[in-house]
Amino acid sequence: MKRSHEPPLWLLFGAGGLLAALLGPALILLTGVVVPVAAERGVEVLGYEATRELLARPLVGVLLALSLGVVLWHAAHRIYHTLRDLGMRAGQGVWWACYGSAAIGTLVAIGAVIALW
């Protein structure tokens, strides 16, 4: 039987799904809702200096980059399989577009975090 590359992909999918479920709503509420509403009232939330100082801490930065990576991986997995479920003849090209862009996104996040050091 041909070896499948599904198990490691599924682990990343599961990690991303769990993380998005545990922290997704709170993070979106903070950066997407609290930041603009506070800005309207003249309060600065997640300002440049403070955020930079925070994310320049190696542990925080690496955790953020890896978190973004697994959530992108989670979405790539679901989008790829849903396209197939919808009847699209998704071959190698679509596979690479989904998982490849997740991998590139992860690398960009790691690069940006390292640039903060």
Added chain:
Amino acid sequence: MSRPPVYRPSMRGWWQRHPAYRRYLLREGSSALLAAYALWLLAGLVSLAAGEAAYERWRELHGNPWVFGVHLAALLAALYHAVTWFRLLPLTLPALRWGGRRITDRTLVRGAWLTSVALSVGVWLYLLGGVR
């Protein structure tokens, strides 16, 4: 989830045949908004590395009505994702025991929500504490 190995023409329009199929599509589709949010944070991270001017421009964009609306949609998608993910959690784990007694599915799901709330409060305090 097991899938038929090939998509047959008779399967066309399968999502119209049962509400559960539509909920399944909605659940899978919520991942597109999660990905959009992750990419948005990635753009913020890159602009933070690029300097103050770029980062402030990214932060100001949050006040745009369209950006705000997509964030609200992403918030709903993330909540739906959490509800469905935690509901399926017991099926993905082996039977857990604690002190000789089996942990019920109900307890497990409640524990997941409690963990989510605790982690969320912790992350909020950490991120906002770093601001002031």
